[in-house]
Amino acid sequence: MHIVCMKDGLSPDSAAKQEDGYAVLGFFINAKDDQDTSEAWTTLTSFLPNIKEVDQMVNADQNISINGLIGNVDLSKYYRYMGSLTTPQCSEAVVWTLFHEPIPVNSTLIQMFPLMTSFVDIYRPTQDLNGRQVYTSASSVPSHSWCYEGHLCDYAPSNWSFLPEAKCGGEQQSPINIDTQSTTEDESLGAFTFLNFDDKHVIESITNTGHSVQCNINGSVEVSGGGLPHVYTVLQFHFHWGSVASHGSEHLLDSKSFPMEMHIVCIRKDLNMSEALAHSDGLAVLGFFIEAPQTSKSGSHSSSTSDSSGTTTPPTSSTSDMEAWTKLTNYLDQIQTVNSQVPFSDEISIDDLLGNVDRHSYFRYNGSLTTPQCNEAVVWTVFKESIKVNQNLMTRFPESTGYENIYRPQQEQHSRTILSTKVSAGSSPQVKTARLFYPLLVFVWALLY
Structure with missing residues (x-):
C-alpha cells in the first residue's frame, strides 16, 4: 500500500x-x-x-x-x-x-x-541502488541481534562474524592493544585542523542506541591534517564503558585498559556512507581514553605508570571542563529507554569535553568499525593522553542506561604497523625542565672554564 x-x-x-x-x-x-x-x-x-x-x-x-x-x-x-x-x-x-x-x-x-x-502482477521490478544509501530508523533494527559479552542476544562478539554481511572476521579488525615499544615514529603525523570543535551548538541530539550513548552532530564540524588522507566531517561521538567497578575502554595501551573510551566518528567529506564503507580510508575515528584525575605527591602527573587497578596513567596532566561533562551526563536520565532520543539544548562544544588533552601526540593505524558490520574502512587515531573526568560522572553512564561492559575485546594486530607521532620537546615534564635550565648550565660552564 x-x-x-x-x-x-x-x-x-x-x-x-x-x-x-x-x-x-x-x-x-x-x-x-x-x-x-x-x-x-x-x-x-x-x-x-x-x-x-x-x-x-x-x-x-x-x-x-x-x-x-x-x-x-x-x-x-x-x-x-x-x-x-x-x-x-x-x-x-x-x-x-x-x-x-x-x-x-x-x-x-x-x-x-x-x-x-481482473488484473494481476501490478508491480514494477526492483531497480538498482546505484550507490544510494538506505537509512533505517534506530528502532527498526532488532536491538538484540548482536550484543557485547555477558549480554543476552544471539550474537556475542565471538559470533559477530556469523552475522549476515558482517566483516568481523577480517585481518584488520579493531580495537587492538597498542604496544608502545613496537610502534614506528612517523614525522608526517603532524598537527590536526579542527573546524568548529569550539562551537557550542553543534550537538543536535543525544541517543540511547542500546549499545552506547551517542551524541549526534549537525554536520558543520570537520577534521583534517594530522596525516589524514582527506578532509572528514564529524557525524557523531559515542562512548564505551565497563561497569561501575571495572574498566571498559576498547583499545588497550601496553595491555592496560581505561574506564571509558570516547570515539569521534567522521566520514570522508567527498563520500556518502555506502561509498565510505567500501574504502579503507572512508571513515576516520578519533579515540580518546577517559579516566578519573590522578595526581602524584608533587601535585602533578608523573610519567606513564600503572596504578593498583592496572590503569595506565598518561605522562602529562589534562583536565576537562567538568561543567560540560555534568551537563552532558544530566541528559542520561532522559534516555534510559533503548532507542530513546532527546534534543540537546545545552551549550557544549567538543573542545569543552576534550579539555586541554594533548592532541599533537597520538597513534595511527588502519582498522575497522568496532561494532557490526565491522567494515575495515577506518583510519584510527588513538590519542596518547587521556581525558580526565570525575569518577561520579563516569559511573552515571552504566547506572542510567542499565547496561555495562560495552566494549569489543581486543583483536589481533596481524601484520599491521602502528605509527606514532614523533616525541616532541614539550611532551614530558623532564624535557621541559631540561630546556628551562639549559641556559643556566651554559652560564655556569662558562664561569668555570
Missing part, C-alpha cells in the same frame, strides 16, 4: 521536478488465513465490485480511516531512501519511507483485488 503525499504548496508538475517533491509511505501487506476480518479492510474491499471497469470511480460513502487500514503497525520502524515514482513518468522526486512491519489482512479480502479488477 502506497500513501502518496505531495510537498505543500506545489503543483504535481512542480513537485515532479524536485527531488523531495513527493513523500510516499509504503506498507507491506501479509495475507493471513487466520486473521480476523478487519472492519476497515472489509469496508474498503466492499467498493471493489463497483469499479470493475477501467476508470470507474465510486464515492466512499462509508467511514474509512487511514489509521484503520494501518492497524497496529509500529510506525517507529521504517527505512528511508531517495527514489522515484514507480509508474511513468517515473520522476525521481520521491522521499520513500518503507515500514518494517507488514499490515496483516485476511487472505479472502486480499484475493478480492485481482478477482474484482
